[in-house]
Amino acid sequence: MTSPAIRIQGLKKNFGASEIIRGVDLDIHRGERHAIIGPNGAGKSTLFHLISARLPFSSGAIELKGENVVGLKPFQINRKGLSRSFQITNIFHNLSVFENLRCAVLWSLGYRYSFWQRLASLKDARLRAEQVMEDIGLGKRRDTPAGILSYAEQRALEIGITIASGADVILLDEPTAGMSNTETEEAVALIRRVTEGKTLVMVEHDMGVVFGLADRISVLVYGQIIATDTPAAIRCNAAVQEAYLGTSLNHD
Amino acid sequence: MEFVAISLLNGITYGLLLFMLSSGLTLIFSMMGILNFAHASFYMLGAYFAYQISTWVGFWPGLLVAPLLVGAVGALIERYGLRRAHRFGHVAELLFTFGLAFVVEELVHLIWGKSSVDYKIPVELDGALFTLFGTDFPIYKGFMMLVSVGMLVALYALLTRTRIGLIIQAALTKPDMVEALGHNVPRIFMLVFGGGTALAGLAGVIGGNAFITEPGMAAAVGSIVFVIVVVGGLGSLGGAFIASLLIGCIQTFSVALSISITDVFALVGITLPDGSQVARLTITQLAPVLPYLLMVAILIFRPRGLMGSRES
Amino acid sequence: MNPALLSRGRLAVWGGCLALAFALPLVLKSGFVISLLCQIGIMVVFSLSYNMLLGQTGLLSFGHAVYYGLGAFATMHLLNAIGKGGGPLTTALLPFAGGLAGLAAGVLLGYVTTRKAGTTFAMITLGIGEMVAACSLMFPAVFGGEGGVSGNRVVGKETVLGFSWGPQVEMYGLIVLWAFACTVAMFALTQTPLGRIANAVRDNPERAEFVGYDTERVRFLMVILSGFFAGIAGGLSALNYEIVTAETLNAHTSGVVLLIAFVGGIGFFYGPIIGAILVTVMQIVIGGMTHAWLLYFGLFFLFMVLVAPGGIASLIAVQRALWQAGLFRRMLPHYLAVALPVLVLLAGLVGLIELGYALLSGDAGVGAGDTATKVLGMQLHLNAPGPWLTALAVTGIGLMLTRWIGGRLGVAWNATLATLHGDKQ
Numbered sequence: 001m002t003s004p005a006i007r008i009q010g011l012k013k014n015f016g017a018s019e020i021i022r023g024v025d026l027d028i029h030r031g032e033r034h035a036i037i038g039p040n041g042a043g044k045s046t047l048f049h050l051i052s053a054r055l056p057f058s059s060g061a062i063e064l065k066g067e068n069v070v071g072l073k074p075f076q077i078n079r080k081g082l083s084r085s086f087q088i089t090n091i092f093h094n095l096s097v098f099e100n101l102r103c104a105v106l107w108s109l110g111y112r113y114s115f116w117q118r119l120a121s122l123k124d125a126r127l128r129a130e131q132v133m134e135d136i137g138l139g140k141r142r143d144t145p146a147g148i149l150s151y152a153e154q155r156a157l158e159i160g161i162t163i164a165s166g167a168d169v170i171l172l173d174e175p176t177a178g179m180s181n182t183e184t185e186e187a188v189a190l191i192r193r194v195t196e197g198k199t200l201v202m203v204e205h206d207m208g209v210v211f212g213l214a215d216r217i218s219v220l221v222y223g224q225i226i227a228t229d230t231p232a233a234i235r236c237n238a239a240v241q242e243a244y245l246g247t248s249l250n251h252d
Numbered sequence: 253m254e255f256v257a258i259s260l261l262n263g264i265t266y267g268l269l270l271f272m273l274s275s276g277l278t279l280i281f282s283m284m285g286i287l288n289f290a291h292a293s294f295y296m297l298g299a300y301f302a303y304q305i306s307t308w309v310g311f312w313p314g315l316l317v318a319p320l321l322v323g324a325v326g327a328l329i330e331r332y333g334l335r336r337a338h339r340f341g342h343v344a345e346l347l348f349t350f351g352l353a354f355v356v357e358e359l360v361h362l363i364w365g366k367s368s369v370d371y372k373i374p375v376e377l378d379g380a381l382f383t384l385f386g387t388d389f390p391i392y393k394g395f396m397m398l399v400s401v402g403m404l405v406a407l408y409a410l411l412t413r414t415r416i417g418l419i420i421q422a423a424l425t426k427p428d429m430v431e432a433l434g435h436n437v438p439r440i441f442m443l444v445f446g447g448g449t450a451l452a453g454l455a456g457v458i459g460g461n462a463f464i465t466e467p468g469m470a471a472a473v474g475s476i477v478f479v480i481v482v483v484g485g486l487g488s489l490g491g492a493f494i495a496s497l498l499i500g501c502i503q504t505f506s507v508a509l510s511i512s513i514t515d516v517f518a519l520v521g522i523t524l525p526d527g528s529q530v531a532r533l534t535i536t537q538l539a540p541v542l543p544y545l546l547m548v549a550i551l552i553f554r555p556r557g558l559m560g561s562r563e564s
Numbered sequence: 565m566n567p568a569l570l571s572r573g574r575l576a577v578w579g580g581c582l583a584l585a586f587a588l589p590l591v592l593k594s595g596f597v598i599s600l601l602c603q604i605g606i607m608v609v610f611s612l613s614y615n616m617l618l619g620q621t622g623l624l625s626f627g628h629a630v631y632y633g634l635g636a637f638a639t640m641h642l643l644n645a646i647g648k649g650g651g652p653l654t655t656a657l658l659p660f661a662g663g664l665a666g667l668a669a670g671v672l673l674g675y676v677t678t679r680k681a682g683t684t685f686a687m688i689t690l691g692i693g694e695m696v697a698a699c700s701l702m703f704p705a706v707f708g709g710e711g712g713v714s715g716n717r718v719v720g721k722e723t724v725l726g727f728s729w730g731p732q733v734e735m736y737g738l739i740v741l742w743a744f745a746c747t748v749a750m751f752a753l754t755q756t757p758l759g760r761i762a763n764a765v766r767d768n769p770e771r772a773e774f775v776g777y778d779t780e781r782v783r784f785l786m787v788i789l790s791g792f793f794a795g796i797a798g799g800l801s802a803l804n805y806e807i808v809t810a811e812t813l814n815a816h817t818s819g820v821v822l823l824i825a826f827v828g829g830i831g832f833f834y835g836p837i838i839g840a841i842l843v844t845v846m847q848i849v850i851g852g853m854t855h856a857w858l859l860y861f862g863l864f865f866l867f868m869v870l871v872a873p874g875g876i877a878s879l880i881a882v883q884r885a886l887w888q889a890g891l892f893r894r895m896l897p898h899y900l901a902v903a904l905p906v907l908v909l910l911a912g913l914v915g916l917i918e919l920g921y922a923l924l925s926g927d928a929g930v931g932a933g934d935t936a937t938k939v940l941g942m943q944l945h946l947n948a949p950g951p952w953l954t955a956l957a958v959t960g961i962g963l964m965l966t967r968w969i970g971g972r973l974g975v976a977w978n979a980t981l982a983t984l985h986g987d988k989q
Contacts, residue, residue, distance in 0.1 A: 052774065054770075054774075073773070073778070074770075074773040074774055075773045075774070075776050075777055075778050075779075078773070078774055078775060078776040079776050083774065083775075084774060086771075090768060090770060090771045090774075091768065091771065092763070092764045092767040092768050092771060092772075093767050093768070094763070094766075094767050095760075095763055095764065095767060099760060099763075102760065103760055103761060103763075103764040103772070103775060104775045106757050106760070106761065106775075107775060107776030107777060108776065111757040112757070113757070113758045113761070113781065113782065113785055114756060114757045114758060115753055115756045115757070115758040115759065115785070115789065116756070117756055117757060118752070118755055118756060119755050119756060119757060119759075119760055120755065122757070148985075161771070161775065164775075165775060165776060281683075287683045287686065287687065333866070333870065336870050337869055337870055337873075340869075340873040342682075342683065343622075343624055344869055344873050346624060346683065346686060347624075347822075347826060347865075347869050348866065348869045348870070350626075350819070350822070351823075351862055351865040351866040351869055352866065354819065354823075354858070354861075354862040354865065355859065355862035355863060355866060358856070358858045358859035358862055359859065361858075361859075362856065362859060362917075362920060362921055362924060363920075363924055364924075365924075471815065475690055475691060475694040475815070478687045478690055478691060479691050481687065482684065482687050482688060482691065486683070486684060533702060537702055538702070540698040540701075540702075541695055541698045541699055541702070543691075544691050544692065544694060544695030544698070545695070547688070547691050548676050548691075548692070548695070551676055551679060551680070551688065552676065552679075555679055555680070
């Protein structure tokens with residue numbers, strides 16, 4: 001049996017005296033689409049920051065594809081095949097859409113810190129960036145600086161940068177936040193398309209998106225996972241119902 | 253023993269003066285995110301204003317008026333310059349203060365000339381306060397200590413006991429929240445900038461005649477103050493305090509030590525090969541470099557500074 | 565978008581610049597102009613190398629002169645060490661050694677400075693710069709103390725292709741070759757993976773980490789490479805002036821290169837070139853006319869920070885975009901309308917500054933105003949209120965008119981920009 005894509009054991013995180021993540025154990029299987037839901041302030045984004053090494057954690061262990069990744073820096077984790085997006089759009093504002101994506105593929109194609117090769121002659125980087133650009137539907141915006149794209153376009157670019165390197169474990173932090181219904185539908189289709197065959201972990205508030213996309217769902221409440229199961233089982237889980245008191249999981 | 257005692261007193265006096273500068277710089281930085289490159293220029297302005305006032309009406313009125321004038325100039329610059337530069341981001345703000353330092357130096361050249369001015373210690377404060385191991389400790393040094401400590405207490409009281417101080421403390425951590433509460437944050441920024449520069453001005457008033465009042469004084473002190481802020485930890489008042497005293501003492505002690513590097517190594521039993529230029533350097537000659545070496549060491553071994561909390 | 569380094573258009577621009585640079589001394593034969601051109605060539609390389617940090621990587625450095633100065637000292641010492649054993653060809657290649665010295669300094673100092681970015685980086689570079697400057701005064705054997713180190717760029721009696729580099733115009737040719745080669749190399753660097761990732765690190769270091777890049781390493785490499793080119797510029801200055809003083813590596817020199825790059829425009833590759841030309845010419849021309857030159861320069865810099873933080877290059881770029889969109893004609897009357905009040909305001913300000921300068925630090929010192937003093941070519945009595953009131957009135961009128969007409973310019977400007985961006989989207 002292969003090791004899980006991500007294995008989290010006894011993960012804890014304190015900010016000063018307050019404990020935000022209070023002992024999380026979670027296995028993300030390879031190739032599954034896993035959603036993490038929970039009320040505001042439950043620590044979902046913090047959990048992402050810990051997995052991607054944006055923040056150091058207080059205790060516990062994280063394995064990525066069977067490998068211990070504790071203490072690695074974000075770029076080292078990224079090189080091991082884990083890529084993430086951000087809740088607040090995090091792109092290269094002054095670079096064009098194409099350059100944003102090309103920057104995202106350079107390391108994975110092995111160009112490292114090269115200053116002896118011309119970018120224009122790197123055909124594989126260009127093709128890969130153009131491929132992603134088409135995938136996320138920004139082909140017409142190729143030379144537009146990312147900073148002046150519309151919000152939905154920036155969100156698409158955010159996902160594009162995240163998947164461009166070809167990482168096989170993808171973390172998406174609220175990919176549809178702030179989108180209209182139509183935009184959300186497009187984003188879901190996009191996510192489905194570009195994460196085909198990969199492991200996807202996402203934090204999401206939109207239950208329609210969650211139940212439409214996820215193979216399994218984990219519910220995070222006050223820094224602890226109270227349930228991990230299939231969407232159908234989560235829907236009827238009593239503990240989850242209680243945590244979401246007053247909000248229905250069946251609203252759509 | 254006598255050397256240590258006298259140097260320690262001198263070091264603390266100088267360190268307290270440095271803290272008057274670094275505390276203002278730290279307050280401005282942590283509240284507004286602006287590294288005021290021109291901070292030492294306000295120190296210089298304080299000295300020159302006090303000199304000018306002393307030629308008209310004597311030292312004492314200048315002690316009060318010069319810092320207020322400097323603070324007013326600072327507040328005006330914040331209102332009509334920095335606030336505008338703020339729209340273009342932190343680099344623009346930093347560049348603005350950099351240009352400001354440049355312009356202030358040129359203005360000082362223009363108004364008071366390129367050489368030093370004769371800014372004297374008032375006669376009342378001339379002479380020895382007490383004699384320690386046969387060495388006089390000047391009254392003026394004691395006066396500098398008094399003013400610095402008085403300022404420190406006042407600043408502490410202002411920050412912890414007054415309404416504006418509490419708002420400033422709140423704004424230090426959450427500027428947006430304070431604005432949401434209905435406080436006029438831009439005006440608080442102006443006050444903080446004016447206050448910080450007034451502190452620098454006061455340091456200039458009492459430092460200008462203790463040392464020398466000349467157009468190069470801003471550049472000389474400015475880089476030391478930056479070293480203090482880095483060593484103490486960016487944005488930490490406590491760190492700035494410790495680092496100020498530390499650097500003040502290092503500077504005073506090293507200037508007074510005439511043993512060479514060879515001698516230092518000889519003390520621990522190592523004999524350096526004779527003749528190399530480095531080995532013959534005395535600690536006194538090394539004095540100007542020591543603060544920077546300390547900064548490099550801190551950066552390598554404790555990058556966030558002595559008491560800093562932020563990593564970047 | 566044409567990504568090729570040697571597209572036809574680009575080749576024409578590069579070739580044109582090179583040809584122009586070589587043709588200038590044929591037209592402007594005065595020795596004064598040729599020295600000026602030499603100085604510009606050196607500053608072009610130096611400020612471009614500076615912009616590799618500020619414009620391309622987002623690193624604001626206050627200590628860039630360290631690399632320039634160490635390159636200069638290395639070149640000078642090597643020149644003196646080779647002495648009679650060398651020849652013009654060796655001399656011509658010496659700036660490369662300066663570059664290597666700058667590179668080595670970049671490795672050593674960059675290791676410390678690039679651990680941080682942003683404001684802290686700026687402070688640390690200032691401290692490191694001060695440290696090196698202080699060191700330079702401690703080792704007179706290496707840095708020559710107050711007098712500096714001098715040498716003679718003409719080595720032996722041989723020539724290479726008839727050049728000994730002795731005459732200034734030959735030195736100019738050498739500078740043009742080096743400056744051209746460095747400019748091409750620095751431009752090429754912007755078109756490499758490292759160059760692009762440096763932009764990414766400038767825009768968003770956090771994101772760069774999450775696409776696999778160690779931002780500290782990127783900054784480090786850029787500092788090293790930029791140190792290399794700054795070292796070459798220093799080497800050229802050593803050959804050109806035949807003297808290197810401790811001033812070449814102090815904070816003042818670091819400040820000047822920052823001002824040049826910023827005024828020219830850090831957002832564009834060619835910005836620092838414009839800055840180098842403009843500032844050097846202004847320095848020589850205005851500096852020759854008034855003692856208050858540095859004050860004017862500082863005020864000009866502050867003005868640019870507040871009004872055009874993109875520098876002159878960005879102003880040019882916007883005008884070009886307006887022109888291409890056919891909107892330039894809409895703005896032209898406003899530009900012309902605002903020119904007059906601005907000139908009036910400038911005249912008033914210059915009058916005030918020059919009067920003040922004459923009064924306070926005139927040759928005869930304070931109090932010399934009793935007799936007529938020459939200010940701006942006029943014989944004026946400085947103690948009489950007349951000249952002062954006139955200058956003040958002119959400034960006031962200029963200020964009022966500028967605010968009034970400038971406000972209308974601003975409205976028109978915003979409207980035109982809105983149209984421009986509206987058309988684009």
